[in-house]
Amino acid sequence: MRKLETMYELAASENLNLCVGTGIVMMTSLVSLGLQHRFGQLIDTISSKSEVLVQSCTVILCFFAFLSALAFFKYYFLETAADRVRNRIRVRFFSCMLIQPMTFFDHYGSAGLINRLSDDANLLADTTTKQLAQGLGEIFTVIVFTYQMITLSRSLSIVAFCIFIPLAGLTLLLGLGLRYLRAEVQSRIANSMQVAHERISAVSTVRAFCKESEEISHFSTECDKVLAISWKSTLVHAFFHSAMDLSNGVMIVGVMYWGGRLLYQSHISPGTLITFLLYARVVGKAMKGVSFFYTSLVKGMSASERIQEVIETLPGKGGQETDVGEGTRTLDTVEGNIRFHSVSFAYADNPVLSEINLDIPAGGIFAVFGASGAGKTTLARLLLRLYDVKDGEGTIKLDGVNIRSLEPEWLRRQIGYVSQDPVLFSGSIRTNILYGMASGTNIPADQLDSLLYKAAKDANALEFILRLPDKFETLVGERGELLSGGQRQRIAIARALIKNPKILLFDEATSACDLENERLIQEALDGIGKNRTVIIIAHRMSSIKIAAKIAVIEDGKSAEVGSYQNLMAIPFGKFKRLVDGPGT
Ligand SMILES: Nc1ncnc2c1ncn2[C@@H]1O[C@H](COP(=O)(O)OP(=O)(O)OP(=O)(O)O)[C@@H](O)[C@H]1O
Ligand SMILES: [Mg+2]
Incomplete structure (x- = not known):
C-alpha cells in the first residue's frame, strides 16, 4: 500500500485533470449502460410501428454522438495529465540526480540513469494517469453493470459470476508473476543500454580496434537476454489474453444457454436477454480492463521503485555519502x-x-x-x-x-578547475567559455565580450578561434568532439579563467x-598567477x-x-x- 501511495505522490499535482478524466470514463460507462438498455428496447419494439423504430434509432445515434464527445474529452484530459506528470517526474528526477554525491554516479552509471529518466518516467506517468483513470472506470463499470445484471435476472447473474470469480483469481496470480518478470526486463534493458551508450560515445575507439562485429554481437547478446525474459513476460500476457477471451466466450455461451431456456419458459423477453448479454459482454471486457490495469500497476510500481530509489536517496539519506552538501560558511575575502x-x-x-x-x-x-x-x-x-x-x-x-x-x-x-579530460557541451565556443561565469552574473554585452576575448587570449585559444569561419559562434559538437584535444583543453582553460577565480x-x-602552445599558456599563467x-x-x-x-x-x-x-x-x-x- 505504501508503494502505491509513493507512486501516486508523483502524480498528485494533476488531481484535477485526473478527477475530470476519471469522471468522464465513469460517465462513458453510464452512457454505454443506457445505450445497451436502448438496444434491448429496440429488439422488443423492432416489429412495432416504423416511427418507434426511427425514434429508437435517433436516440441511439444521440448516445453514440455523446460517447464520441466524451472520448474526445477523456483523451484530452488524461493525455494532458500524463504529459505533465512525465515532465514533472523527469525534472524532479534530474534535479535530485544532479545533487547526488559522486559515489552515486560511480554506483549507478550514466546509461542506467538515462534509462530511468526516459523509460521508467514514461511508464510511471502513464500508469498514474491514463491507466489509473481507465482502471477506476473499468472497476466502476463492473460494479454498475453487475448491479444491473442482478436487477435484470438473478439466475442469469449466478451463471455469469461462476465464471467471473475464477477469472479474478487467475488475474491476481498472473500479476504476481508479471511483477517479477517486469523488474527483470527493466534491469536487463538498462544493461543493454549501458553497452550501447558506452560504445556509441566511444565509436572511434571501437572502429580503431576493428571491434564493430564483436560489439554488434556483444550488444545482440545483451538484447537476447532482454528477449529471453520479455518472451516469458509476453507468454504470460498472451496466456492471460486468451484465457480472458475464452472465459468471456464461455460466459456468453453460458448466459445464452440459460437465458434461452428462460426465454422458452417465457420468464424473460428477447429484449431482456439481449440486454443481459450486452451487459455481460461489457462486464467481461471491463474485467479484462481491470486485469490490465492491475498488470500495468505492477509495471508502474517497478518503474516507480527505480525512480524513487534516486529521488529518495537525497544526499545524507539512504546510505549514500553523508557529508556532501554539509557546510554553510562563506569567507569575505579569500587569500x-x-x-x-x-x-x-x-x-x-x-x-x-x-x-x-x-x-x-x-x-x-x-x-x-x-x-x-x-x-x-x-x-x-x-x-x-x-x-x-x-x-x-x-x-x-x-x-x-x-x-x-x-x-x-x-x-x-x-576555484577555476580544468579537469584531466575536459568535456565541452554541444553549443558554440562562446556559450562554452561563458559557462564558466557564475550563474546570474549580469554584465553588459560589450564588457562580456571583452572578458571573453581576454579569457580566450590568456588560454592561448584566441588565435585559433579567430581563424575558424564562425569564430566564437563555431559549434563544438557533442562533448566538444568537433575540436581537437588541444583546442578543447584551451577552451576549457578559458572557461576556468573567465570567472576570475x-x-x-x-x-x-x-x-x-x-609544446609551443603549452609554453604560451605557461607564459600567460605567469601573469594570471599573480595574486592567485x-x-x-x-x-x-x-x-x-x-x-x-x-x-x-x-x-x-x-x-x-x-x-x-x-x-x-x-x-x-x-x-x-x-x-x-x-x-x-
Ligand atoms: N571514482 C573512482 N572510484 C574508485 N576508484 C577510483 C576512482 N577514481 C580513481 N580511482 C582510483 O584511485 C587511484 C588514484 O586515481 P587518480 O585519478 O587520483 O590518479 P592520478 O594520480 O590522477 O593518475 P593519472 O596521472 O593517471 O591521472 C587509482 O588507483 C584509481 O584506480
Ligand atoms: Mg589524474
Missing part, C-alpha cells in the same frame, strides 16, 4: 592558502591517499607531480569537495578554515597541447617547470616537497628518479 593535513581517502574499499600533508601558499604556482595512479586527481576532487574527507581522516583548510564547513557551491566558485586548479590541463594560487597537476616535466614549489606524490603519500633545484639535489630522490627515469 588562497590551502593546507592538506594528514588526509587519507578511499573510494569505497579502495584506499588511495594516506596521510597526505601539503602546504600550498597563496599567490604562487604550486605543482603536484607523480606517477599515474598516485592520487593526484583525487587530491583535486577533494579540494573541490566532489568527494569529502571523512571524519578523523584529516582536514583540508582554505585560509585556515576547514573546507567541510564551507558552502560547497561557494567554495567551487573560488582566486584559485586555479589545472589537472593535466595542457597534456594535449603541443595556481595548482598544476602533471606528470610531464615541461608542465611544472614554472612552479615555485613541487610536491611529489607516490602511492597516495606526499613523498617530497621543495623547489625544482632542491628536489633535483636530493641524491636518489623520488623526484629525481621520476624526472631522469628508472635506473638513475
Whole structure:
C-alpha cells in the first residue's frame, strides 16, 4: 500500500485533470449502460410501428454522438495529465540526480540513469494517469453493470459470476508473476543500454580496434537476454489474453444457454436477454480492463521503485555519502592558502591517499607531480569537495578554515578547475567559455565580450578561434568532439579563467597541447598567477617547470616537497628518479 501511495505522490499535482478524466470514463460507462438498455428496447419494439423504430434509432445515434464527445474529452484530459506528470517526474528526477554525491554516479552509471529518466518516467506517468483513470472506470463499470445484471435476472447473474470469480483469481496470480518478470526486463534493458551508450560515445575507439562485429554481437547478446525474459513476460500476457477471451466466450455461451431456456419458459423477453448479454459482454471486457490495469500497476510500481530509489536517496539519506552538501560558511575575502593535513581517502574499499600533508601558499604556482595512479586527481576532487574527507581522516583548510564547513557551491566558485579530460557541451565556443561565469552574473554585452576575448587570449585559444569561419559562434559538437584535444583543453582553460577565480586548479590541463602552445599558456599563467594560487597537476616535466614549489606524490603519500633545484639535489630522490627515469 505504501508503494502505491509513493507512486501516486508523483502524480498528485494533476488531481484535477485526473478527477475530470476519471469522471468522464465513469460517465462513458453510464452512457454505454443506457445505450445497451436502448438496444434491448429496440429488439422488443423492432416489429412495432416504423416511427418507434426511427425514434429508437435517433436516440441511439444521440448516445453514440455523446460517447464520441466524451472520448474526445477523456483523451484530452488524461493525455494532458500524463504529459505533465512525465515532465514533472523527469525534472524532479534530474534535479535530485544532479545533487547526488559522486559515489552515486560511480554506483549507478550514466546509461542506467538515462534509462530511468526516459523509460521508467514514461511508464510511471502513464500508469498514474491514463491507466489509473481507465482502471477506476473499468472497476466502476463492473460494479454498475453487475448491479444491473442482478436487477435484470438473478439466475442469469449466478451463471455469469461462476465464471467471473475464477477469472479474478487467475488475474491476481498472473500479476504476481508479471511483477517479477517486469523488474527483470527493466534491469536487463538498462544493461543493454549501458553497452550501447558506452560504445556509441566511444565509436572511434571501437572502429580503431576493428571491434564493430564483436560489439554488434556483444550488444545482440545483451538484447537476447532482454528477449529471453520479455518472451516469458509476453507468454504470460498472451496466456492471460486468451484465457480472458475464452472465459468471456464461455460466459456468453453460458448466459445464452440459460437465458434461452428462460426465454422458452417465457420468464424473460428477447429484449431482456439481449440486454443481459450486452451487459455481460461489457462486464467481461471491463474485467479484462481491470486485469490490465492491475498488470500495468505492477509495471508502474517497478518503474516507480527505480525512480524513487534516486529521488529518495537525497544526499545524507539512504546510505549514500553523508557529508556532501554539509557546510554553510562563506569567507569575505579569500587569500588562497590551502593546507592538506594528514588526509587519507578511499573510494569505497579502495584506499588511495594516506596521510597526505601539503602546504600550498597563496599567490604562487604550486605543482603536484607523480606517477599515474598516485592520487593526484583525487587530491583535486577533494579540494573541490566532489568527494569529502571523512571524519578523523584529516582536514583540508582554505585560509585556515576547514573546507567541510564551507558552502560547497561557494567554495567551487573560488576555484577555476580544468579537469584531466575536459568535456565541452554541444553549443558554440562562446556559450562554452561563458559557462564558466557564475550563474546570474549580469554584465553588459560589450564588457562580456571583452572578458571573453581576454579569457580566450590568456588560454592561448584566441588565435585559433579567430581563424575558424564562425569564430566564437563555431559549434563544438557533442562533448566538444568537433575540436581537437588541444583546442578543447584551451577552451576549457578559458572557461576556468573567465570567472576570475582566486584559485586555479589545472589537472593535466595542457597534456594535449603541443609544446609551443603549452609554453604560451605557461607564459600567460605567469601573469594570471599573480595574486592567485595556481595548482598544476602533471606528470610531464615541461608542465611544472614554472612552479615555485613541487610536491611529489607516490602511492597516495606526499613523498617530497621543495623547489625544482632542491628536489633535483636530493641524491636518489623520488623526484629525481621520476624526472631522469628508472635506473638513475
Ligand atoms: N571514482 C573512482 N572510484 C574508485 N576508484 C577510483 C576512482 N577514481 C580513481 N580511482 C582510483 O584511485 C587511484 C588514484 O586515481 P587518480 O585519478 O587520483 O590518479 P592520478 O594520480 O590522477 O593518475 P593519472 O596521472 O593517471 O591521472 C587509482 O588507483 C584509481 O584506480
Ligand atoms: Mg589524474
